[in-house]
Amino acid sequence: MYELIVQTHFDAAHYLRDYPGDCARVHGHTWQVEVTLVGRQLDDLGMLIDFKEVKKAVKAICDQLDHRMINEHDYFQQRNPTAENLSFYFYHELAGWLKEHHPHVRVGTVRIWESPRASICYRADDDISA
Numbered sequence: 001m002y003e004l005i006v007q008t009h010f011d012a013a014h015y016l017r018d019y020p021g022d023c024a025r026v027h028g029h030t031w032q033v034e035v036t037l038v039g040r041q042l043d044d045l046g047m048l049i050d051f052k053e054v055k056k057a058v059k060a061i062c063d064q065l066d067h068r069m070i071n072e073h074d075y076f077q078q079r080n081p082t083a084e085n086l087s088f089y090f091y092h093e094l095a096g097w098l099k100e101h102h103p104h105v106r107v108g109t110v111r112i113w114e115s116p117r118a119s120i121c122y123r124a125d126d127d128i129s130a
Ligand SMILES: Nc1nc2c(c(=O)[nH]1)N=C([C@H](O)[C@H](O)COP(=O)(O)OP(=O)(O)OP(=O)(O)O)CN2
Pocket: 016, 023, 027, 081, 082, 083, 084, 114, 115, 117, 118
């Protein structure tokens, strides 16, 4: 099994609806994003997927959020823009892209850092072996 990892970041504003504290006020983060893709099958070049392609796909998702108010994004109008919801959103956007373009590869995890000291990692339930 191969595990491919790419990291990137985006800067954006958000606020947490109904949060009992200062995070209910508009503020910003540099969100770090780490995506892990997994698969067994390599292409003729000996690659799981070209890093360049993965970076482009992750960037396309980040670009929808970068330098914006995340709460105004369609997906986050009804959901709080927490690291949990962001990791779920990235996971499923990438899963859709892989299904269409690279069906032999799946998303392993998406980790989102709100700060260097706090992150959330999402993986699909059936990957949990406990
Ligand atoms: N489980 C989660 N908890 C919190 C989230 C979240 O997405 N998931 N988000 C927030 C707020 O966005 C808040 O801005 C971040 O809080 P915190 O990590 O405390 O950030 P600080 O920069 O204030 O951290 P300090 O260590 O106090 O500087 C809150 N909780």
